[in-house]
Amino acid sequence: MIRNNVFLRRILYNARLLIIAITAIISLIPVAFIIMNSFMGAAEAAARYTSIVTAHNSFGVISGNMHYINMGFIPELISISAWREVLVENPESLRFMWNSFILTVPILVGQLVIAPLAAYGMERAKSKHKEKLFFTYIIIMLLPMQALLVPHFIAANMLGINQTYLAIILPAIFAPFGVFLVRQQLKGFNKEIIEAGKIDGANELRIFIRLVVPNIKPTITVLAVLAFAEAWNIIDQAVVFIRDSFALPMSVHLSANLAGNMGIVFALSTLFMIPAMIVFIYGQDDMKEGLGYSGHR
């Protein structure tokens, strides 16, 4: 009966649309909050977000000596002073952005070269042992970073690269997630394309670069976006391997050294999320295909 009732179906549809729209808006709130607040003047930011009572916020919600945070999305006065402070007047914090770049770029490039190669090799190899190796990769992939950090730490000491970026970069390049992701994709790959390449006399590397890679580009994009987000967000490894506080990536610096400086914390947080967002937006169309949700009816 219900199935034929157009009116009820429409209500149900709109209810679903409402639930999903609300959930989507909730997912955007923290990002929107940070970005909007980065256009707040230093005085207003201090007045809103400090815990001590000052002349500027004494009209707010106060209990004893404590001033309650007054979260707001829209600044009373739009100002670019925080951005000028971060980018022009006191660009010291940009050093930490640079640290993040130095860590992220080699990891990303390394993974994007090594993981698809290994995945293709494993898919094409005829050895019985390859599945055992692949299973080991999956187990390594599932281990928590702190458990992996122990072997990484031992290796770094053996190679004498402890306390350097190499101790973070090199192990991250060989993260098995990419191999897993690309191989899952290659399992459904049309083998006839490879056979056709062979008949044309192309060698394996040529087949891989010319025929396989262009066809699995969406998956490689998914890997690139996730690997970038992961490397850009490095915290655990930096805490263990980097003692020099000036060498820390922005991810750690943001929370460790900025707790007191309300004036620029939003601008820096926004600045820090911009590269990740650019990569994400740039990879959007490919990700739709790579993750397979474009076919969702």
Next chain:
Amino acid sequence: MRGVFKMQEAARGSRPNTALKNHFVLRNKIWFFVLPSLVGTSVFFFIPAATMFIYAFSNARGEFVWFANFIDILTNSVFQLAASNSLLFMAVILPLNVVIPFLLASAMRNLRYKNAFAVAFMLPLIIPSGSVVFFWNSLFADNGAINSMLFQMGLDTVPWLMTDWAFWIVVLIFLFRNIGFNMVLFMAGLSLIPNDYYESVKLDGAGAFATFRNVTLVYIMPTAFLAFMMSIINSFRIFREIFLLFGPYPHHSVYMLQHFMNNQFLFANMQRLSVTAIALSVGVVILVVGVFTGQQKLSDTFS
């Protein structure tokens, strides 16, 4: 496909330079593709992991001590706290992070703008933890927005981050960050179920529940397994948020195994680190193998 490869091999065998073609190196040349990854994984995982086992079974002077290190760790009260917190956390978030995304993805069937929604849902995973930590802090701090609301309504305020509520706040932050990605996985999984399957059970006169149980649930199982695996991987990454929000010594309800290990790194206590890493790895392997067998049994019962 196997057959094609066999034919290829047969064809190759009939060529004149058989001896050269069958040489071990040439026959296995595809492994050169795997080599860089294999070397890297050996240097940074396999070889040091072997060293790790030596550490785990010996004392600081290098003497073999059987399981003394393991007993030492397992009876350590800080380790027990960390382990039980980590287990509790996984027990709470793993089911939630599979069921909620599945329900949301189901609700998104045939919906307008769903691709735009999918972008919004994935965004929290892409945004670096450090960028949004200030948002969470503004909500839950002693003088945060929630307490401000309670105070203005004349209710008692709660030091959220310094009570057992901390655990549930971390659960919330985890779900916030990770539901979207699993949801996209489920959207993809649901779209792979052919419409014919639904049509055929409809012809059999099956109701909504029977359709769900016999079609949706059966064919979504592989996706659910993948979502579950992703949840395990990401559940360990919650350390970042906890670390940023609480520092190295958080409230005891969110003191996880990662904190325990993190603090051992400061002392470079290789015995303890090795034992904890091994214990953790064994735990993960048991969990994954258990879920994998469970998933196969479940699919078997339903289909």
